[in-house]
Amino acid sequence: MRSLEAVRTELLAPLTPLPSEIVPLAEASGRVVAEAPHATTDVPPADNVAMDGYAVRAADLVEVPRRLEVVGRVAPGEHFVKAIQTGQAVRVFTGAPLPPGADAVLMQEDTVVSETPGTIVAQDKVKPWENVRFRGEDVSAKSPLVGAGIRLGPAQLGLLGAAGVSSIRVYRRPRIGILITGSELVPPGQPLQPGQIYESNGIMLAELIRSVGAEVVQFPTVRDQPELLEASLRHAWPSVDLLVTSGGASVGEPDLVRSCIAQLGATVWDGEVSLKPGKPFFSAGWNGRRLTGLPGNPVSAFVTAVLLVLPAVRRLQGLAAEGPPTTPGILTETMTNGDSRRHFVRVATDSAGHVRSSGVQASHRLSSLSSADGLVEVPPKSTLAAGTTISVIRW
Structure with missing residues:
Protein backbone atom coordinates (compact mmCIF):
# COMPACT_ATOMS: atom_id res chain seq x y z
CA MET A 1 0.00 0.00 0.00
CA PRO A 17 -4.43 26.62 -11.71
CA LEU A 18 -7.06 27.16 -14.37
CA PRO A 19 -6.98 30.26 -16.60
CA SER A 20 -8.04 33.52 -14.99
CA GLU A 21 -10.91 35.84 -15.84
CA ILE A 22 -12.15 39.25 -14.72
CA VAL A 23 -15.48 39.23 -12.87
CA PRO A 24 -17.56 41.95 -11.20
CA LEU A 25 -16.99 42.21 -7.47
CA ALA A 26 -20.60 41.17 -6.86
CA GLU A 27 -19.86 37.81 -8.53
CA ALA A 28 -16.48 37.17 -6.87
CA SER A 29 -17.59 35.52 -3.62
CA GLY A 30 -15.78 32.22 -3.10
CA ARG A 31 -13.43 32.81 -6.03
CA VAL A 32 -9.64 32.72 -5.71
CA VAL A 33 -7.59 35.82 -6.51
CA ALA A 34 -5.33 35.44 -9.55
CA GLU A 35 -3.89 38.97 -9.53
CA ALA A 36 -3.64 41.12 -6.41
CA PRO A 37 -5.96 44.15 -6.70
CA HIS A 38 -4.84 47.63 -5.58
CA ALA A 39 -6.80 50.33 -3.82
CA THR A 40 -8.14 53.08 -6.05
CA THR A 41 -8.42 55.50 -3.13
CA ASP A 42 -7.36 56.05 0.46
CA VAL A 43 -9.57 54.37 3.05
CA PRO A 44 -11.02 56.44 4.53
CA PRO A 45 -10.74 58.94 1.67
CA ALA A 46 -10.64 61.91 4.07
CA ASP A 47 -10.24 62.60 7.78
CA ASN A 48 -13.60 61.76 9.31
CA VAL A 49 -15.54 61.68 12.53
CA ALA A 50 -15.35 58.59 14.78
CA MET A 51 -18.49 59.30 16.83
CA ASP A 52 -21.42 61.64 17.20
CA GLY A 53 -20.57 64.96 18.81
CA TYR A 54 -19.03 68.31 17.93
CA ALA A 55 -15.99 69.08 15.80
CA VAL A 56 -13.83 71.52 17.76
CA ARG A 57 -10.37 72.99 18.13
CA ALA A 58 -8.66 71.14 21.01
CA ALA A 59 -6.87 74.34 22.06
CA ASP A 60 -10.26 75.92 22.83
CA LEU A 61 -10.91 73.36 25.56
CA VAL A 62 -7.77 73.66 27.65
CA GLU A 63 -10.02 75.03 30.35
CA VAL A 64 -13.59 73.76 30.80
CA PRO A 65 -16.47 74.32 31.00
CA ARG A 66 -16.33 76.44 27.86
CA ARG A 67 -19.17 77.90 25.77
CA LEU A 68 -18.83 77.33 22.01
CA GLU A 69 -20.80 78.74 19.12
CA VAL A 70 -22.36 76.03 16.90
CA VAL A 71 -21.84 77.26 13.33
CA GLY A 72 -23.07 74.30 11.32
CA ARG A 73 -23.99 70.64 11.02
CA VAL A 74 -22.36 67.85 8.97
CA ALA A 75 -23.71 64.32 8.43
CA PRO A 76 -22.15 61.49 6.37
CA GLY A 77 -22.34 62.39 2.68
CA GLU A 78 -22.19 66.11 3.39
CA HIS A 79 -19.27 68.53 3.43
CA PHE A 80 -18.58 71.63 5.55
CA VAL A 81 -16.80 74.26 3.48
CA LYS A 82 -15.87 76.98 5.96
CA ALA A 83 -12.99 76.61 8.44
CA ILE A 84 -13.85 76.49 12.15
CA GLN A 85 -12.55 79.51 14.04
CA THR A 86 -11.60 79.92 17.70
CA GLY A 87 -14.61 79.44 19.96
CA GLN A 88 -16.68 77.62 17.34
CA ALA A 89 -18.00 74.07 16.94
CA VAL A 90 -19.82 72.08 14.26
CA ARG A 91 -22.39 69.40 15.03
CA VAL A 92 -21.11 66.16 13.45
CA PHE A 93 -22.17 62.54 13.13
CA THR A 94 -20.15 59.33 12.84
CA GLY A 95 -18.56 58.99 9.40
CA ALA A 96 -18.94 62.66 8.43
CA PRO A 97 -15.88 64.46 7.00
CA LEU A 98 -13.99 66.44 9.64
CA PRO A 99 -14.65 70.16 9.01
CA PRO A 100 -11.64 72.30 8.09
CA GLY A 101 -9.99 73.95 11.10
CA ALA A 102 -11.17 71.26 13.55
CA ASP A 103 -8.65 68.87 15.09
CA ALA A 104 -10.83 66.86 17.50
CA VAL A 105 -14.35 65.66 18.15
CA LEU A 106 -16.00 66.26 21.50
CA MET A 107 -18.48 63.51 22.34
CA GLN A 108 -22.05 64.72 22.61
CA GLU A 109 -22.23 63.16 26.10
CA ASP A 110 -19.59 65.69 27.20
CA THR A 111 -21.72 68.71 26.28
CA VAL A 112 -24.86 70.44 27.51
CA VAL A 113 -27.13 72.78 25.63
CA SER A 114 -26.45 76.38 26.63
CA GLU A 115 -29.11 78.89 27.58
CA THR A 116 -27.73 81.07 24.81
CA PRO A 117 -29.28 80.02 21.48
CA GLY A 118 -26.87 78.46 18.99
CA THR A 119 -24.28 77.52 21.60
CA ILE A 120 -23.22 74.52 23.69
CA VAL A 121 -21.16 74.20 26.82
CA ALA A 122 -18.22 71.79 26.64
CA GLN A 123 -17.86 69.92 29.92
CA ASP A 124 -14.66 68.02 29.20
CA LYS A 125 -11.31 68.49 27.50
CA VAL A 126 -10.21 66.74 24.30
CA LYS A 127 -6.77 65.91 23.01
CA PRO A 128 -5.72 66.94 19.51
CA TRP A 129 -7.13 64.41 16.97
CA GLU A 130 -9.23 62.64 19.57
CA ASN A 131 -12.16 60.74 17.97
CA VAL A 132 -10.84 61.41 14.48
CA ARG A 133 -10.15 58.78 11.80
CA PHE A 134 -7.31 59.82 9.53
CA ARG A 135 -7.32 59.69 5.75
CA GLY A 136 -5.70 56.45 4.57
CA GLU A 137 -5.20 55.06 8.08
CA ASP A 138 -6.81 51.76 7.01
CA VAL A 139 -5.61 51.52 3.40
CA SER A 140 -3.45 53.79 1.29
CA ALA A 141 -4.31 54.45 -2.35
CA LYS A 142 -2.51 52.10 -4.79
CA SER A 143 -1.57 49.64 -2.04
CA PRO A 144 -2.22 45.89 -2.60
CA LEU A 145 -5.36 44.65 -0.89
CA VAL A 146 -5.67 40.86 -1.16
CA GLY A 147 -2.86 38.62 -2.34
CA ALA A 148 -3.05 36.09 -5.16
CA GLY A 149 -4.14 32.64 -4.02
CA ILE A 150 -6.59 33.94 -1.41
CA ARG A 151 -10.24 32.89 -1.45
CA LEU A 152 -12.59 35.87 -1.37
CA GLY A 153 -15.09 35.93 1.46
CA PRO A 154 -17.36 38.62 2.92
CA ALA A 155 -14.55 40.46 4.73
CA GLN A 156 -12.27 40.57 1.68
CA LEU A 157 -15.12 41.72 -0.56
CA GLY A 158 -15.96 44.47 1.92
CA LEU A 159 -12.36 45.71 1.88
CA LEU A 160 -12.25 45.67 -1.92
CA GLY A 161 -15.51 47.58 -2.17
CA ALA A 162 -14.37 50.21 0.33
CA ALA A 163 -11.18 50.70 -1.70
CA GLY A 164 -13.14 51.33 -4.89
CA VAL A 165 -12.47 48.00 -6.63
CA SER A 166 -15.37 47.13 -8.92
CA SER A 167 -13.97 44.05 -10.65
CA ILE A 168 -11.19 41.55 -9.98
CA ARG A 169 -9.13 38.94 -11.80
CA VAL A 170 -9.79 35.48 -10.38
CA TYR A 171 -9.12 31.91 -11.46
CA ARG A 172 -11.88 30.21 -13.37
CA GLY A 318 -5.19 28.45 -7.60
CA LEU A 319 -5.64 28.43 -3.83
CA ALA A 320 -2.41 28.98 -1.92
CA ALA A 321 -3.48 26.66 0.93
CA GLU A 322 -4.25 23.32 -0.75
CA GLY A 323 -4.44 21.09 2.30
CA PRO A 324 -7.54 20.64 4.44
CA PRO A 325 -8.12 23.25 7.14
CA THR A 326 -7.43 22.13 10.70
CA THR A 327 -8.27 23.36 14.17
CA PRO A 328 -6.81 22.29 17.53
CA GLY A 329 -8.84 20.26 19.98
CA ILE A 330 -8.53 18.13 23.10
CA LEU A 331 -9.61 14.50 23.13
CA THR A 332 -12.17 13.58 25.75
CA GLU A 333 -11.69 9.84 25.20
CA THR A 334 -8.88 7.46 24.31
CA MET A 335 -8.57 6.49 20.63
CA THR A 336 -6.69 3.33 19.66
CA ASN A 337 -5.67 2.13 16.22
CA GLY A 338 -4.50 -1.48 16.10
CA ASP A 339 -4.33 -1.47 12.30
CA SER A 340 -1.22 -1.04 10.16
CA ARG A 341 -3.04 1.76 8.28
CA ARG A 342 -3.58 5.34 9.43
CA HIS A 343 -7.11 5.68 10.79
CA PHE A 344 -9.04 8.89 10.20
CA VAL A 345 -11.67 8.84 12.93
CA ARG A 346 -14.93 10.77 12.55
CA VAL A 347 -15.25 13.16 15.48
CA ALA A 348 -17.54 15.81 16.92
CA THR A 349 -16.24 18.95 18.62
CA ASP A 350 -18.08 21.01 21.24
CA SER A 351 -17.87 24.77 21.71
CA ALA A 352 -14.99 24.40 24.19
CA GLY A 353 -12.86 22.45 21.71
CA HIS A 354 -13.43 19.05 23.32
CA VAL A 355 -13.30 16.26 20.74
CA ARG A 356 -14.98 12.85 20.87
CA SER A 357 -15.80 10.06 18.46
CA SER A 358 -19.04 10.72 16.60
CA GLY A 359 -20.07 7.05 16.70
CA VAL A 360 -19.40 3.68 15.10
CA GLN A 361 -16.50 3.98 12.66
CA ALA A 362 -17.48 1.35 10.06
CA SER A 363 -17.05 2.60 6.49
CA HIS A 364 -20.73 2.17 5.64
CA ARG A 365 -22.08 4.01 8.70
CA LEU A 366 -23.38 7.35 7.45
CA SER A 367 -25.06 8.13 10.77
CA SER A 368 -21.73 8.72 12.50
CA LEU A 369 -20.51 10.78 9.54
CA SER A 370 -23.61 12.97 9.72
CA SER A 371 -22.84 13.65 13.40
CA ALA A 372 -19.19 14.51 12.69
CA ASP A 373 -17.59 17.87 12.02
CA GLY A 374 -14.05 16.66 11.45
CA LEU A 375 -11.51 13.85 11.31
CA VAL A 376 -8.71 12.95 13.71
CA GLU A 377 -5.76 10.93 12.45
CA VAL A 378 -4.70 8.06 14.71
CA PRO A 379 -1.34 6.68 13.48
CA PRO A 380 -0.89 2.93 12.91
CA LYS A 381 -0.49 0.73 15.96
CA SER A 382 -0.87 3.63 18.36
CA THR A 383 -3.09 5.11 21.03
CA LEU A 384 -4.05 8.74 21.63
CA ALA A 385 -4.89 9.18 25.30
CA ALA A 386 -7.76 11.28 26.58
CA GLY A 387 -6.52 14.82 27.19
CA THR A 388 -4.18 14.78 24.17
CA THR A 389 -4.12 17.96 22.11
CA ILE A 390 -4.79 17.02 18.48
CA SER A 391 -5.48 18.63 15.10
CA VAL A 392 -9.00 18.19 13.76
CA ILE A 393 -9.23 18.03 9.97
CA ARG A 394 -12.18 20.04 8.68
CA TRP A 395 -13.88 20.12 5.28
Missing part, protein backbone atom coordinates in the same frame (compact mmCIF):
# COMPACT_ATOMS: atom_id res chain seq x y z
CA ARG A 2 1.11 3.55 -0.70
CA SER A 3 1.23 6.49 1.67
CA LEU A 4 -1.43 9.18 1.52
CA GLU A 5 1.24 11.79 0.82
CA ALA A 6 2.70 9.85 -2.13
CA VAL A 7 -0.72 9.36 -3.72
CA ARG A 8 -1.65 13.02 -3.20
CA THR A 9 1.64 14.23 -4.69
CA GLU A 10 1.12 12.00 -7.73
CA LEU A 11 -2.44 13.26 -8.17
CA LEU A 12 -1.56 16.94 -7.85
CA ALA A 13 1.71 16.94 -9.82
CA PRO A 14 0.23 17.58 -13.30
CA LEU A 15 -2.49 19.95 -12.08
CA THR A 16 -2.10 23.71 -12.45
CA ARG A 173 -14.18 28.12 -11.22
CA PRO A 174 -13.32 24.41 -11.74
CA ARG A 175 -15.95 22.14 -13.32
CA ILE A 176 -15.88 18.90 -11.35
CA GLY A 177 -17.81 15.94 -12.72
CA ILE A 178 -19.29 13.23 -10.50
CA LEU A 179 -20.03 9.81 -11.98
CA ILE A 180 -21.49 7.19 -9.65
CA THR A 181 -21.38 3.52 -10.67
CA GLY A 182 -23.18 0.46 -9.39
CA SER A 183 -25.96 -1.85 -10.62
CA GLU A 184 -27.47 -1.96 -7.13
CA LEU A 185 -28.17 1.79 -6.99
CA VAL A 186 -31.53 3.49 -7.49
CA PRO A 187 -32.55 7.12 -6.90
CA PRO A 188 -34.19 7.97 -3.56
CA GLY A 189 -37.96 7.92 -3.83
CA GLN A 190 -38.24 4.85 -6.01
CA PRO A 191 -39.35 1.50 -4.53
CA LEU A 192 -36.42 -0.75 -3.64
CA GLN A 193 -36.26 -4.17 -5.25
CA PRO A 194 -34.37 -7.06 -3.62
CA GLY A 195 -30.63 -6.38 -3.71
CA GLN A 196 -31.00 -2.65 -4.35
CA ILE A 197 -29.99 0.33 -2.22
CA TYR A 198 -30.54 4.04 -2.57
CA GLU A 199 -27.79 6.08 -4.22
CA SER A 200 -26.48 8.73 -1.82
CA ASN A 201 -22.81 9.28 -2.71
CA GLY A 202 -23.67 11.59 -5.59
CA ILE A 203 -25.39 14.28 -3.56
CA MET A 204 -22.91 13.88 -0.69
CA LEU A 205 -19.85 14.37 -2.91
CA ALA A 206 -21.51 17.13 -4.94
CA GLU A 207 -22.25 19.22 -1.88
CA LEU A 208 -18.80 18.59 -0.40
CA ILE A 209 -17.13 19.81 -3.60
CA ARG A 210 -19.53 22.74 -4.02
CA SER A 211 -18.67 23.82 -0.48
CA VAL A 212 -15.14 24.73 -1.59
CA GLY A 213 -16.35 26.85 -4.49
CA ALA A 214 -16.30 24.49 -7.47
CA GLU A 215 -18.98 24.02 -10.09
CA VAL A 216 -20.33 20.47 -10.00
CA VAL A 217 -21.74 18.45 -12.90
CA GLN A 218 -23.57 15.29 -11.83
CA PHE A 219 -23.82 12.63 -14.51
CA PRO A 220 -26.40 9.83 -14.51
CA THR A 221 -25.59 6.79 -12.39
CA VAL A 222 -24.15 3.95 -14.48
CA ARG A 223 -24.76 0.22 -14.10
CA ASP A 224 -21.79 -2.16 -13.89
CA GLN A 225 -21.73 -2.97 -17.59
CA PRO A 226 -18.52 -2.30 -19.56
CA GLU A 227 -20.20 -0.80 -22.62
CA LEU A 228 -22.28 1.58 -20.48
CA LEU A 229 -19.33 2.56 -18.31
CA GLU A 230 -17.07 3.24 -21.28
CA ALA A 231 -19.73 5.31 -23.03
CA SER A 232 -20.36 7.36 -19.89
CA LEU A 233 -16.65 7.97 -19.38
CA ARG A 234 -16.20 9.09 -22.99
CA HIS A 235 -19.07 11.54 -22.59
CA ALA A 236 -18.30 12.89 -19.12
CA TRP A 237 -14.53 13.10 -18.86
CA PRO A 238 -13.76 15.60 -21.68
CA SER A 239 -16.41 18.04 -20.44
CA VAL A 240 -14.95 18.66 -16.98
CA ASP A 241 -11.66 19.71 -15.42
CA LEU A 242 -11.64 16.74 -13.05
CA LEU A 243 -13.88 13.67 -13.06
CA VAL A 244 -14.66 11.96 -9.76
CA THR A 245 -16.05 8.43 -9.88
CA SER A 246 -17.41 6.49 -6.93
CA GLY A 247 -17.76 2.72 -6.96
CA GLY A 248 -15.81 0.08 -8.82
CA ALA A 249 -12.53 1.24 -7.28
CA SER A 250 -11.62 -2.12 -5.78
CA VAL A 251 -10.34 -5.21 -7.56
CA GLY A 252 -13.39 -7.50 -7.37
CA GLU A 253 -14.99 -8.99 -10.45
CA PRO A 254 -17.80 -6.37 -10.65
CA ASP A 255 -15.33 -3.51 -10.23
CA LEU A 256 -14.96 -2.52 -13.87
CA VAL A 257 -14.11 1.18 -13.78
CA ARG A 258 -10.33 0.71 -13.99
CA SER A 259 -10.51 -1.63 -16.98
CA CYS A 260 -12.98 0.63 -18.80
CA ILE A 261 -10.71 3.61 -18.27
CA ALA A 262 -7.78 1.62 -19.65
CA GLN A 263 -9.88 0.78 -22.72
CA LEU A 264 -10.02 4.51 -23.48
CA GLY A 265 -6.23 4.58 -23.68
CA ALA A 266 -5.95 6.43 -20.38
CA THR A 267 -3.06 6.00 -17.96
CA VAL A 268 -4.17 4.52 -14.64
CA TRP A 269 -2.20 4.95 -11.44
CA ASP A 270 -3.11 2.05 -9.18
CA GLY A 271 -2.13 1.52 -5.61
CA GLU A 272 -4.19 1.06 -2.50
CA VAL A 273 -3.78 3.89 -0.01
CA SER A 274 -2.62 3.13 3.50
CA LEU A 275 -5.55 4.77 5.24
CA LYS A 276 -8.76 3.73 6.92
CA PRO A 277 -11.45 4.21 5.72
CA GLY A 278 -10.71 4.61 2.02
CA LYS A 279 -8.05 2.08 1.02
CA PRO A 280 -9.44 1.47 -2.52
CA PHE A 281 -8.44 4.48 -4.63
CA PHE A 282 -6.93 5.15 -8.03
CA SER A 283 -6.34 8.07 -10.36
CA ALA A 284 -6.06 8.30 -14.12
CA GLY A 285 -5.07 10.72 -16.86
CA TRP A 286 -6.51 11.05 -20.36
CA ASN A 287 -5.98 13.83 -22.90
CA GLY A 288 -4.61 16.17 -20.25
CA ARG A 289 -7.47 15.64 -17.78
CA ARG A 290 -7.45 13.78 -14.48
CA LEU A 291 -9.84 11.35 -12.84
CA THR A 292 -10.05 10.15 -9.26
CA GLY A 293 -11.64 6.80 -8.48
CA LEU A 294 -13.21 6.73 -5.03
CA PRO A 295 -14.58 3.72 -3.15
CA GLY A 296 -18.30 3.01 -3.17
CA ASN A 297 -18.66 2.76 0.61
CA PRO A 298 -20.09 6.16 1.58
CA VAL A 299 -17.72 7.07 4.41
CA SER A 300 -14.69 5.81 2.47
CA ALA A 301 -15.77 7.97 -0.47
CA PHE A 302 -16.21 11.00 1.78
CA VAL A 303 -12.87 10.64 3.59
CA THR A 304 -10.87 10.09 0.40
CA ALA A 305 -12.64 13.06 -1.14
CA VAL A 306 -11.63 15.27 1.81
CA LEU A 307 -8.02 14.05 1.80
CA LEU A 308 -7.40 13.71 -1.95
CA VAL A 309 -10.11 15.26 -4.14
CA LEU A 310 -10.48 18.59 -2.34
CA PRO A 311 -6.71 19.31 -2.51
CA ALA A 312 -6.94 18.69 -6.28
CA VAL A 313 -9.87 21.12 -6.53
CA ARG A 314 -7.93 23.72 -4.55
CA ARG A 315 -4.95 23.30 -6.88
CA LEU A 316 -7.18 23.94 -9.91
CA GLN A 317 -8.65 26.98 -8.15
